[in-house]
Amino acid sequence: MKPGSIAIVGAAESTELGVLPNISEIQLHADAALNAMRDCGLKPSHIDGVATAATQPQAIAHYLGITPTWVDGTSVGGCSFMLHVRHAAAAIESGLCKTVLITHGESGRSGIGLTRAPVLPASLAGQFELPYGTFGPPTMFTIPVLRYMKTYGLTEEHLANVAVIQREWAAMNPRAMAQAPITVADVLASKMIAWPFRLLMCCLVTDGGGALILTSAERARDMPQRPVYLLGSGESVETPMISQMADFTSSRAFRVSATKAFAEAGIDHAEVDHLMIYDAFAHLPIYGLEDLGFVGRGEAGAFIAERNTAPGGKLPMNTNGGGLSYMHSGMYGMYALQESVRQMRGIAPAQVPASKISVCHGVGGMFAASGTIIMGNQRP
Amino acid sequence: MAEAKRARPQPTPETRHFWEGAKHGELRLQRCDACRHAYFPPRPFCPACASREVSVFRASGRATLYSYVISHRPAPGFVPPYSIAVVELEEGPRMMTNVVGCAQTPAALVLDMPLEVRFEALDDEISLPLFAPAAGAP
Numbered sequence: 001m002k003p004g005s006i007a008i009v010g011a012a013e014s015t016e017l018g019v020l021p022n023i024s025e026i027q028l029h030a031d032a033a034l035n036a037m038r039d040c041g042l043k044p045s046h047i048d049g050v051a052t053a054a055t056q057p058q059a060i061a062h063y064l065g066i067t068p069t070w071v072d073g074t075s076v077g078g079c080s081f082m083l084h085v086r087h088a089a090a091a092i093e094s095g096l097c098k099t100v101l102i103t104h105g106e107s108g109r110s111g112i113g114l115t116r117a118p119v120l121p122a123s124l125a126g127q128f129e130l131p132y133g134t135f136g137p138p139t140m141f142t143i144p145v146l147r148y149m150k151t152y153g154l155t156e157e158h159l160a161n162v163a164v165i166q167r168e169w170a171a172m173n174p175r176a177m178a179q180a181p182i183t184v185a186d187v188l189a190s191k192m193i194a195w196p197f198r199l200l201m202c203c204l205v206t207d208g209g210g211a212l213i214l215t216s217a218e219r220a221r222d223m224p225q226r227p228v229y230l231l232g233s234g235e236s237v238e239t240p241m242i243s244q245m246a247d248f249t250s251s252r253a254f255r256v257s258a259t260k261a262f263a264e265a266g267i268d269h270a271e272v273d274h275l276m277i278y279d280a281f282a283h284l285p286i287y288g289l290e291d292l293g294f295v296g297r298g299e300a301g302a303f304i305a306e307r308n309t310a311p312g313g314k315l316p317m318n319t320n321g322g323g324l325s326y327m328h329s330g331m332y333g334m335y336a337l338q339e340s341v342r343q344m345r346g347i348a349p350a351q352v353p354a355s356k357i358s359v360c361h362g363v364g365g366m367f368a369a370s371g372t373i374i375m376g377n378q379r380p
Numbered sequence: 381m382a383e384a385k386r387a388r389p390q391p392t393p394e395t396r397h398f399w400e401g402a403k404h405g406e407l408r409l410q411r412c413d414a415c416r417h418a419y420f421p422p423r424p425f426c427p428a429c430a431s432r433e434v435s436v437f438r439a440s441g442r443a444t445l446y447s448y449v450i451s452h453r454p455a456p457g458f459v460p461p462y463s464i465a466v467v468e469l470e471e472g473p474r475m476m477t478n479v480v481g482c483a484q485t486p487a488a489l490v491l492d493m494p495l496e497v498r499f500e501a502l503d504d505e506i507s508l509p510l511f512a513p514a515a516g517a518p
Contacts, residue, residue: 124395143448143465193451
């Protein structure tokens with residue numbers, strides 16, 4: 001993809017986020033989609049591409065009254081929407097469609113109208129992981145971190161610090177679920193979930209939705225919102241089984257995806273003004289900072305503790321409060337993308353002054369997949 | 381009402397040798413006849429070189445503790461807290477398991493400690509490989 005040839009012209013979250021027992025998953029998709037279409041002044045009849053995850057694109061297209069010439073049902077977990085952005089850009093550039101709607105909706109807290117598939121007992125994960133009492137991401141995503149801690153000397157305090165600093169960002173965001181300040185001591189005194197992870201090192205569980213609309217940079221000129229240009233993108237997968245991840249101190253999918261995105265954008269790390277790293281758990285920004293190349297191996301815990309990613313720091317990260325404090329429906333990648341778009345539009349609640357380039361990095365499954373989107377508010 | 385049990389694996393044609401072995405107290409891995417790569421989980425070809433010429437062999441059952449968590453969440457068939465671990469087998473591959481036969485505490489579960497396999501029968505067909513601190517280890 002040529003940097004700057006495709007733009008995000010519409011972006012919105014569901015009208016409400018949080019605990020929403022009166023709205024089903026498909027309506028969360030639709031609510032966000034309607035908000036995104038209103039954001040850019042388009043109707044369903046203007047949309048000719050549909051991408052979504054967990055559910056199927058035909059369900060969303062039919063529900064919204066869209067007749068697409070291109071669909072993408074890539075469903076690799078919470079970073080699926082980063083992959084959708086990447087695939088949509090390629091589709092628009094090659095003429096398969098002109099205007100793509102990407103939707104997410106998830107009743108992760110209330111469980112109304114769920115569409116997610118369970119792990120089946122004959123799958124490899126069902127045979128070789130599930131019998132050992134894995135019970136959702138808190139008992140799987142967390143397994144590698146003790147190896148990381150032993151290898152690099154990362155401490156429980158370092159992990160706690162990630163949550164503390166993200167709460168500082170959340171305190172500036174009226175839509176964040178958790179806004180009250182917390183200390184390292186608070187985090188280390190919170191309920192034990194799966195040692196060494198305590199409750200406040202784990203993401204929230206909420207309901208919500210989000211949607212993005214992409215088109216060519218040429219067509220974006222006629223749209224009401226300031227275009228946010230796609231500068232580079234990357235994607236990869238590793239393994240659906242956390243036990244088979246090759247290196248417990250580093251994600252191959254992160255490295256491959258990020259390397260591709262930075263090469264495509266033609267930027268170096270010093271040019272990045274704003275960073276989102278999908279934080280389902282407190283160790284993910286640590287792995288992400290290293291695997292994306294912002295710091296060296298084993299340096300991320302100290303980098304965060306030294307407030308480099310905090311308000312006022314040189315690399316503002318997870319400025320909405322993140323999955324730890326803003327919201328986390330289960331597939332958080334859409335909300336990370338929304339915050340990058342807000343930052344590039346200049347309308348974020350905790351706006352980073354004069355920021356021009358945002359890197360948005362997602363994870364899918366338990367280090368199973370990854371997608372990286374680099375966006376900017378100036379066309380190169 | 382029956383007591384809630386842990387999830388029961390459902391063997392497939394490609395994994396049946398593993399579960400047959402476990403039933404007889406053997407930990408079975410596969411090795412590529414062409415490139416000698418030992419691997420897990422089971423599949424009838426080598427994930428390193430794609431050769432279909434592979435053999436099943438009995439692993440030593442010796443392993444070291446690679447990483448783990450101690451889950452404090454309620455789960456069917458488990459009494460929290462319990463370890464969910466990944467061990468590195470002597471032959472190279474890693475697998476998920478529970479470390480049993482010792483306290484489920486950070487002090488008792490030390491990374492790189494030597495472990496050995498033991499089997500727990502879920503029913504007449506399925507036995508699960510679990511790992512315990514190796515006999516004679518400090």
